[in-house]
Amino acid sequence: MNKRLLNVAKQLKPELFHTYINKDFSSELKVGEAFVIDFVTHYTGFLSLDLDFEGSPVDAPILLRIKFCEHKDEINEKTEEYHGWISKSWIQEELIHLDILPTTLKLKRRYAFRYVKVELVASSNKYRVILKGAHIDALSSNNVRVNYVGNNSLEKNIDKVALLTLHECMQYEFEDGPKRDRRLWLGDLRLQALTNYYTYKNYDLVKRCLYLFAGVTDKDGRVPACVFTSPKVTGDDTFMFDYSLLYISTLNDYFKHTNDLKTVIDLLPIATKQIELAQNNFTDDIVNDSSVLGWCFLDWNLRLNKQCGAQGVYLVALKDLIELYKATNKDTKLLIDDYKKKLEASKHFFDEKLGVYVSGKDRQISLASNVWMILGNDFSLEKNQQIIHNLKSLSFEEIVTPYMYHYYIEALIKCGLKEEARSTMDEYWGAMANDGADTFYELFNPNNKDESPYGGKAVLSYCHAWSCTPSYLLRKYFIGDNKND
Amino acid sequence: MNKRLLNVAKQLKPELFHTYINKDFSSELKVGEAFVIDFVTHYTGFLSLDLDFEGSPVDAPILLRIKFCEHKDEINEKTEEYHGWISKSWIQEELIHLDILPTTLKLKRRYAFRYVKVELVASSNKYRVILKGAHIDALSSNNVRVNYVGNNSLEKNIDKVALLTLHECMQYEFEDGPKRDRRLWLGDLRLQALTNYYTYKNYDLVKRCLYLFAGVTDKDGRVPACVFTSPKVTGDDTFMFDYSLLYISTLNDYFKHTNDLKTVIDLLPIATKQIELAQNNFTDDIVNDSSVLGWCFLDWNLRLNKQCGAQGVYLVALKDLIELYKATNKDTKLLIDDYKKKLEASKHFFDEKLGVYVSGKDRQISLASNVWMILGNDFSLEKNQQIIHNLKSLSFEEIVTPYMYHYYIEALIKCGLKEEARSTMDEYWGAMANDGADTFYELFNPNNKDESPYGGKAVLSYCHAWSCTPSYLLRKYFIGDNKND
Numbered sequence: 001m002n003k004r005l006l007n008v009a010k011q012l013k014p015e016l017f018h019t020y021i022n023k024d025f026s027s028e029l030k031v032g033e034a035f036v037i038d039f040v041t042h043y044t045g046f047l048s049l050d051l052d053f054e055g056s057p058v059d060a061p062i063l064l065r066i067k068f069c070e071h072k073d074e075i076n077e078k079t080e081e082y083h084g085w086i087s088k089s090w091i092q093e094e095l096i097h098l099d100i101l102p103t104t105l106k107l108k109r110r111y112a113f114r115y116v117k118v119e120l121v122a123s124s125n126k127y128r129v130i131l132k133g134a135h136i137d138a139l140s141s142n143n144v145r146v147n148y149v150g151n152n153s154l155e156k157n158i159d160k161v162a163l164l165t166l167h168e169c170m171q172y173e174f175e176d177g178p179k180r181d182r183r184l185w186l187g188d189l190r191l192q193a194l195t196n197y198y199t200y201k202n203y204d205l206v207k208r209c210l211y212l213f214a215g216v217t218d219k220d221g222r223v224p225a226c227v228f229t230s231p232k233v234t235g236d237d238t239f240m241f242d243y244s245l246l247y248i249s250t251l252n253d254y255f256k257h258t259n260d261l262k263t264v265i266d267l268l269p270i271a272t273k274q275i276e277l278a279q280n281n282f283t284d285d286i287v288n289d290s291s292v293l294g295w296c297f298l299d300w301n302l303r304l305n306k307q308c309g310a311q312g313v314y315l316v317a318l319k320d321l322i323e324l325y326k327a328t329n330k331d332t333k334l335l336i337d338d339y340k341k342k343l344e345a346s347k348h349f350f351d352e353k354l355g356v357y358v359s360g361k362d363r364q365i366s367l368a369s370n371v372w373m374i375l376g377n378d379f380s381l382e383k384n385q386q387i388i389h390n391l392k393s394l395s396f397e398e399i400v401t402p403y404m405y406h407y408y409i410e411a412l413i414k415c416g417l418k419e420e421a422r423s424t425m426d427e428y429w430g431a432m433a434n435d436g437a438d439t440f441y442e443l444f445n446p447n448n449k450d451e452s453p454y455g456g457k458a459v460l461s462y463c464h465a466w467s468c469t470p471s472y473l474l475r476k477y478f479i480g481d482n483k484n485d
Numbered sequence: 486m487n488k489r490l491l492n493v494a495k496q497l498k499p500e501l502f503h504t505y506i507n508k509d510f511s512s513e514l515k516v517g518e519a520f521v522i523d524f525v526t527h528y529t530g531f532l533s534l535d536l537d538f539e540g541s542p543v544d545a546p547i548l549l550r551i552k553f554c555e556h557k558d559e560i561n562e563k564t565e566e567y568h569g570w571i572s573k574s575w576i577q578e579e580l581i582h583l584d585i586l587p588t589t590l591k592l593k594r595r596y597a598f599r600y601v602k603v604e605l606v607a608s609s610n611k612y613r614v615i616l617k618g619a620h621i622d623a624l625s626s627n628n629v630r631v632n633y634v635g636n637n638s639l640e641k642n643i644d645k646v647a648l649l650t651l652h653e654c655m656q657y658e659f660e661d662g663p664k665r666d667r668r669l670w671l672g673d674l675r676l677q678a679l680t681n682y683y684t685y686k687n688y689d690l691v692k693r694c695l696y697l698f699a700g701v702t703d704k705d706g707r708v709p710a711c712v713f714t715s716p717k718v719t720g721d722d723t724f725m726f727d728y729s730l731l732y733i734s735t736l737n738d739y740f741k742h743t744n745d746l747k748t749v750i751d752l753l754p755i756a757t758k759q760i761e762l763a764q765n766n767f768t769d770d771i772v773n774d775s776s777v778l779g780w781c782f783l784d785w786n787l788r789l790n791k792q793c794g795a796q797g798v799y800l801v802a803l804k805d806l807i808e809l810y811k812a813t814n815k816d817t818k819l820l821i822d823d824y825k826k827k828l829e830a831s832k833h834f835f836d837e838k839l840g841v842y843v844s845g846k847d848r849q850i851s852l853a854s855n856v857w858m859i860l861g862n863d864f865s866l867e868k869n870q871q872i873i874h875n876l877k878s879l880s881f882e883e884i885v886t887p888y889m890y891h892y893y894i895e896a897l898i899k900c901g902l903k904e905e906a907r908s909t910m911d912e913y914w915g916a917m918a919n920d921g922a923d924t925f926y927e928l929f930n931p932n933n934k935d936e937s938p939y940g941g942k943a944v945l946s947y948c949h950a951w952s953c954t955p956s957y958l959l960r961k962y963f964i965g966d967n968k969n970d
Contacts, residue, residue, distance in 0.1 A: 087548075089547055089606075089608060090546065097594060103716075234542050
């Protein structure tokens with residue numbers, strides 16, 4: 001814990017802006033029946049319900065089951081059937097007794113939702129329970145409104161949904177998802193920050209998050225994968241090879257959009273440290289295989305071998321560190337030498353016969369490996385394009401997260417395949433938009449809509465920060481590209 | 486609603502006294518396991534729990550199921566199997582999410598309990614949940630302590646339990662039970678008030694309750710069976726033939742113990758009105774049978790025919806009204822004439838061959854009918870004793886509530902069967918005491934421990950005011966009666 005760094009973060013803690021949404025009803029709730037309130041779009045905040053009664057005096061408490069749903073599919077999902085490996089305590093469902101009517105029930109927890117399903121589990125038959133009103137005190141640290149962009153209505157809708165996704169995840173920190181885990185993760189932060197630079201431009205919130213991570217490195221100086229801020233700021237004891245390295249890229253992105261040299265100088269030792277620590281995971285300049293490496297996230301495809309992708313992430317981060325060194329007039333020679341050595345060693349992953357990168361002892365072919373190596377290497381546009389071309393003729397492990405799709409699109413752009421990048425974005429995020437998304441999901445596999453890395457869908461987050469990048473991609477690369485429309 | 490009368494009640498609203506009970510632990514809660522806190526005796530009040538964690542940061546909320554049990558049998562009772570006719574919302578069980586540890590969970594509802602069962606339903610496997618402390622803010626409007634009486638250790642224990650029962654039910658009003666229904670019922674009030682005169686002597690609380698009932702009579706002037714005081718004072722729309730009439734007896738008891746003539750003069754018109762209104766339920770001075778009469782409570786034996794018992798209750802109430810008229814120098818002639826007529830007509834219920842009272846067209850023999858007629862008639866001690874004697878040789882409907890047992894014991898005493906009265910009390914309440922009761926139950930059938938009038942035991946109240954009368958019976962009739970010991 002570095003108090004000075006955390007104090008900088010503390011000074012940057014944003015105020016939250018409130019939006020109040022009110023709905024009036026006069027709807028009887030019947031025992032065993034459910035009443036679904038549709039707030040039309042996604043909100044993150046506090047709910048209150050006005051409840052009254054008709055008939056005889058309230059001679060017994062009422063028992064309500066209140067379920068909060070981000071996605072329409074959650075409304076009738078049987079949450080009691082979830083037995084996955086992350087806690088079912090994430091399911092946004094409460095059982096509440098009320099002793100006195102009329103009353104306004106103010107729920108104390110914050111929820112993320114568009115739909116509220118109110119079920120009267122029990123009451124007496126002497127009176128009728130009437131739902132009179134529902135109110136949201138919705139919160140975000142963003143209060144900027146941005147015009148939607150896009151070359152057609154689909155893209156404009158994608159932008160709208162992506163912008164709301166980012167807005168909802170902007171709280172006291174950039175949260176990964178307001179339903180779950182409701183906290184700052186590094187992989188999400190990088191993509192939120194990128195999108196933020198092109199939209200809401202809340203530079204202080206990015207700076208705060210960079211300082212939060214900087215303040216909670218472990219005893220070796222390693223940046224954890226996430227930070228808890230309540231009840232007190234604490235670094236997680238989860239570390240991911242890629243996330244720690246992407247701290248560097250996040251800092252470099254920040255610098256490019258702010259020219260905030262003071263912050264870069266302050267945080268550069270921590271960025272440098274991530275490259276230094278990563279060395280322990282290399283043997284002859286080749287990153288260790290998954291079993292030795294520890295957790296490297298890349299994507300929620302659980303079959304993925306991470307070795308090659310990890311090598312790619314390292315190269316990406318190292319390039320960003322070199323840029324930061326140049327910006328601060330620091331000697332880059334050692335870093336450039338390291339880059340050359342690691343890139344040369346990466347040939348280990350390149351299957352000359354297939355013309356694609358492969359990963360692990362089983363030489364797994366995956367999109368993730370090739371994307372990260374394309375982003376990390378210094379090949380010609382044509383050579384990288386050929387890799388993509390070769391890959392498509394093969395059977396390979398897919399990706400399932402908007403997070404990894406973002407890097408796939410960046411890789412396509414780096415290969416000069418801008419049109420394919422755009423159509424990939426339109427197809428992938430467009431499928432979610434056409435699924436009725438108000439915000440983009442944590443996980444979306446167009447080929448398997450029931451996919452979940454957690455052993456069940458009930459805990460999935462349907463408003464997840466790492467899926468907000470279309471608003472960045474559109475503004476940076478695609479606006480005005482109308483030739484296909 | 487009579488505002489003047491309710492204002493008198495309001496002026497008499499008592500302060501509640503607080504008792505704080507603290508328990509310290511350092512016990513790990515494990516998912517799927519339950520931890521039972523035994524507070525050694527019964528309390529009515531607010532619970533808070535101190536919860537902490539060990540291990541990695543709390544990366545998911547915890548979900549707790551907290552169950553409050555008055556009786557040890559409730560701890561492992563499967564509450565989800567209760568599907569009875571009164572609301573399962575009475576079951577004292579909560580499901581609560583906590584987002585942040587350490588924390589002190591302060592439950593907002595008031596509960597009645599000795600045991601608290603804390604089950605960790607869900608958490609993450611990255612940290613351990615530790616229960617550190619449990620605290621009760623226990624409430625009662627009684628702060629008087631009374632020495633236990635009794636001729637032996639059983640009776641002293643019965644007195645202790647009965648005194649606690651009354652203490653726990655003394656809140657802003659005399660409640661019937663702090664678990665359920667948590668409000669002022671007339672049948673309970675009468676017995677609580679009687680016991681209170683011999684023990685805690687809180688005359689103002691009785692006066693307050695008499696005025697509450699007086700202030701909420703219906704448009705015809707009828708006293709309802711119970712009064713709600715939150716969120717505002719409201720008379721129930723449940724009326725019971727016997728409970729309305731027992732308002733008179735409750736007022737007469739109050740006068741005998743306070744000599745508060747002013748209150749009697751103020752409330753006498755309301756008392757008188759109950760006798761007047763009851764006339765509508767008589768045909769040729771015989772009370773209508775159950776189907777026409779409406780609800781007359783008497784006891785929770787659901788097979789009971791109430792006609793004869795209702796006639797007895799009327800006679801009891803009328804005798805009390807005559808006493809109140811005498812005390813206020815009002816002319817009693819009409820009332821005495823009415824008493825004679827109704828008593829004469831009561832021969833209709835007396836089976837000369839069997840020598841007992843019978844009830845309804847099926848001529849049901851029950852203890853309840855005979856008890857109320859013995860209490861209501863003016864027969865000689867010997868004649869009434871013979872009725873009890875005759876009854877015992879027959880098969881008859883039993884009684885199942887401490888409420889009705891109280892009147893049975895009063896009837897035995899009226900017959901001069903004091904020793905039998907005492908042994909009946911010792912046996913009935915002693916069986917509950919030997920069952921481990923800290924407070925006496927709403928319902929206890931020594932012949933069927935699973936009896937419930939509600940279709941299931943989960944909603945039963947194990948601290949119920951109408952069972953507190955041993956503390957009255959002991960002090961009024963039995964103390965010093967040691968000849969059997």
